[in-house]
Amino acid sequence: MLSRDEYLAAWARWHGGTDPAASRLVRGWLTAAYTLARPVAGLPPVVATAVGLLVAVASVGPALAGGYWLLAAGVLVGLSGLLDSLDGALAIATGRASRRGYVLDSAVDRLTEAAYAAALWAAGAPGWLAVVFGALCWLPDYLRARAGQAGVAETGDISVWERPTRVAMTGMTLVGAGVVAGAGSDVPAVVVTTGTAVGALLGVVAVAQLGRAIRRALAD
Structure with a gap:
């Protein structure tokens, strides 16, 4: 199994030269994903991928229930994100990374982010805002993929809206709403709407960051 530094370097190569140290x-x-992967190095990465997706979808149930169940929804979102990172760590650190697995992992990432948007809507965010949130989870990675097809080898530094930030923002928003569930029926919805709006704003900033970097790369 690769060392942590070797794993981070290999991760960067699989992600368009993006430096995780940024x-x-x-x-x-x-690093947390790599640490979790070490004791289960023999586990097929696809198992972690599938379980991560199921956990993300499961977060919608307690989000619909509302109240203190929102705490469980937030925990499930965080767990799904760790499982998603675990599959990548297993694949890369154990030398089992492949183009097929990379494409599958990217597709599952988009499905889990759709589940995050659905959980935020179920918890009280306006439908249109949840859709914008989900779209802005997808758009940065779509831009990177299209830039790669256009011959761009590197897409600049890490943006403010990378996958760990999306997972953390969704999970913390739902947990925060659960914490204040006893303060009044409208308070959790306000917390969820605010968190969803902040996430969407970060998505807009990330698209601008990536757009500028890709434009420079295409001009060279």
Whole structure:
């Protein structure tokens, strides 16, 4: 199994040269995934991928229930994010990474983010805002993929709206709403709407960051 530094370097190669050291959150998230992967190195990465998706979808149930169940929804979102990172750590650190697995993992990421948006809507965010949130989870990675098809080898530094940030924002928003569930029926919905709006704003900033980096790369 690769060392942690070797794993981070290999992760960067699989992600368009993006340096995880540019963000403490991303580096810490990847380090946590690598640490979790070490004792289960023999586990097929696809198992972690599938379980992560199921856990993300399961978060919608307690979000619909509302009240203190929102705490469970937030925990499930965080767990799904860790499982998603675990599959990548298992694949890369054990030398089992493949183009097929990379595409599958990216597709499942988008499905889990759709589940996050659905959980936020179920918890009280306006439907249109939840849709915008979900779209802005997808758009940065779509831009990176299209830039790669256009021959761009690197897409700049890590943005403010990478996957760990999306998971953390969704999970903390739902947990925060659960914490204040006893303060009044409208308070959790306000917390969820605010968190969803902040996430969407970060998505807009990330698209601008990536757009600028990709434009420079395409001009060279």
